[in-house]
Amino acid sequence: MEKSKVYYYNNLSNLKSGVNKFFKMIAEDIEDETKTGIKIHFGEGDNDTHVQPDLLKDLNKYFKEPIFVECNVLYRGNRLRKDDHIKQALAHGFNFLEIDILDGEMGEDYTEIEIDTKNTQKAKIGKGLKNYDNLVSIAHFKGHIVAGFGGALKNIGMGLGSRGGKLDMHAGVAPIIDVDNCTGCGSCSEQCPADAIEVNKYAVIDESLCIGCAQCIAVCPEGVIKIPWGKRKGDEFLEKIAEYTLACVKDKNWWHINFLTDITMKCDCFGSKQEPFMDDIGILFSKDPIAIDKASMDLLIEKNDGVDPFKKFSNNSQHLLKYGEEIGLGSMKYELIKID
Ligand code: SF4
Ligand code: SF4
Structure with missing residues (x-):
């Protein structure tokens, strides 16, 4: 297999030029x-180590109509609903392009893309993706407490999964209700598209009816509908990210x-400030999502004296790359081309 080209720019004093x-x-x-x-990724809450918007201000000069695209997130925070999500983006300085939240107001607009892979037959992707033929992933490379690392694959596969798609990748099962704190208000049941929630004194989800859309998580005013984090573990979680990425890149x-840069142990979904734990390395560009994440990880390990700093999160994060290669997302073999 031919090596994929990965371009590398490391003049840290003039990143914008790169x-x-x-x-x-x-x-x-x-x-x-x-x-x-x-x-x-606009960065959650007080996170300030996400990609810095000032570096992207020339997008308008190079592209005819560049538009930031994102999907709502699964957990409660500032990016759960479209309006709040856009407010968060603006607060973090992403105020110079239009913002298109692809899965609607509450994460309810999704399309099912057929991929027929080991763990996923149809991936639930933000519906608005269909309106774009050309897309650029701009990812902050950093650690991730389940996947090990987060780069291009995570930015695309997890990022553009609809709320239900994200639930599918993380848990693959119905949400759970903290009945002790449920007020029985019924909002979840009114919004459930599958009539899977019955409310008497408190809400109960019928798992056999639940389609895993995760709408109830977004509408519950008490925040008592929880994600069963960690139900998908290890390799299956990583494979799901690759499979969802495959769905997003299909025909695009x-x-x-x-x-x-600003490489942190945890991802930008953490709403608190984090300290980068190592020096900046530079920026990479490729047409191949596997090659760019492999090259990113290799450069990071090299800079960190040959040690994978994210090993404590995942012993097998390279499985994401190997499996991604297996399903045709790209190649782990790459040629690193330094540009000035
Ligand atoms: S995840 Fe969707 S289908 Fe399942 S209970 Fe919640 S709203 Fe209903
Ligand atoms: S919306 Fe929340 S508080 Fe209201 S019934 Fe459903 S789970 Fe309980």
């Missing part, structure tokens, strides 16, 4: 540009930029 070089390369590669979706043109 970012713009990558934007130019992408823009020259795009045929028939209408609008380009820019998939980014994608380009990938990874920022190996």
Whole structure:
């Protein structure tokens, strides 16, 4: 198999110049540009180590109609609903492009993309993705407490899964209700599209009817509907991320930029400030999501004296890359091309 090209820029005093070089390369590669979706994570709450928006301000110069695209998240926080999500993005400085939340107000708008892989027949992806043929993933490379690391694959596969898709990747089962704190208000039951919730004194989910859409999590005013985190463990969770990424890239043109800057142990979904634990490395660009994440991890380990700093989260994070390669997402073999 031919090696995939991964471009590497490491002039840390002028990162914007490198970012713009990558934007130019992408823009020259795009045929028939209408609008380009820019998939980014805006950072939760007080997190300030997400990709810095100032570095992206020239997107408008290189692309005809760049639009930030994202989906709502699964857990309670500032990005659970579209309005709050956009407010959070603006508060973090992503105020210079239109923002398109692809799975609607509450994460209810999804489309099922057939991929027929080991763990996923149909992936639940934010419905608005269908409106984009050209997309750029801009990912902050960092640790992740379940996956080990988070880069392009996680930005796309987990990021663009609808709320139900995210529940599927994380748990694959119905949410659970903390009955001691349920007030029996009935909001969840009114919104449940599968009539799977019965409310008497408190709400009860009929797991045989639940379709795992996760709407009830978003609507419960008491926040007592919980995600059974960790039900999917290890390899299956990683495989699901790869499978959802496959669904997102199917019939689309994608380009990938990874920022190996402000590298933190935990991901940008943590709403508190985190201290980077190592020096910045640079930025990478590739058309291959497997190659760019493999190269990112290799550079990070090299910089960290040959030690994988995320090993305590996952002993087998490379399985995501190996499995991704197996299902045709890209290649773990790459050629690193340094640009100035
Ligand atoms: S996850 Fe969706 S289908 Fe299942 S109980 Fe909640 S609202 Fe109903
Ligand atoms: S919306 Fe929340 S508080 Fe209200 S019945 Fe459902 S679980 Fe209980």
